[in-house]
Amino acid sequence: MYVGQILQADAANGLGIRVSIFVSGCTNQCKGCFQPQTWDFEYGRPYDEEMEEWIMKELGKGYYNGLTILGGEPFEPSNQREVVKLIRRVNKELPQLNIWMYTGFTYDKDLVEGGCRHIEVTDEILDRIDVLVDGRFVEELKNIQLKFRGSSNQRIIDMKKTRETGTLVLSELNK
Known part of the structure; x- marks a missing residue:
């Protein structure tokens, strides 16, 4: 895996102050994407032990x-x-910290068992994160007034409640 950018003290990509890691590689390649350079799977620096140690120290x-x-x-x-x-x-x-993830894939279609991006670790990731912002960026649905997402089709999902109940639970941040 490669990392294109790491933001310290970021307040744009989730609630509160965060470390945000932009991994590289994307097959969605949404029209109007704000980071098209990250479509390349080898953009940036290789993710390694040194980078992980830096992230953990910062967090x-x-x-x-x-x-x-x-x-x-x-x-x-x-x-x-x-x-x-x-x-x-x-x-x-650091169990006191919450984890947000963004994906252009759709939780209840692509990330569930049988979905196009479900692999052996997908369920573990989904069980361990707190919030998932899902859905492709759609330029025609772009809305700069939305919190934590770029287009109105994207959803902010409360993953803890979703995994506990077995039904998709949207975060109150969708309003």
Whole structure:
């Protein structure tokens, strides 16, 4: 996995102050994407142990509310296998932090068993994160007044409640 950018003290990609990691590689390639350079699976720097240590040290500073993983596309299969390792570590070492993920895929179609992006670690990722913002960016539905998403078709999903109940539960942030 490659990482195109890491933002410190980010307040645009989730509630509170966050570390946001933009992974590289995306097959969706949405028209009007704000980060088309991240479509390339080798854009940026390779994700390695040194980068992970830096992320964990930064997250441990005490003023962060959480971690956001976006892209590119975190749910590309090659990215999921690395992303899950970071999520496990954050859950274990910094359990007070919440984790948001963004995907151009649709939770209840593409990320469920039998879906086009469901692999052996997908369910673990979905069980461990707090919020999933799903859906392709659709330029014709772009709305800059929406919180934490770019187009009106995208949803902010409360993953804890969704996984507990077995039915999709939208976050109150959708309003």
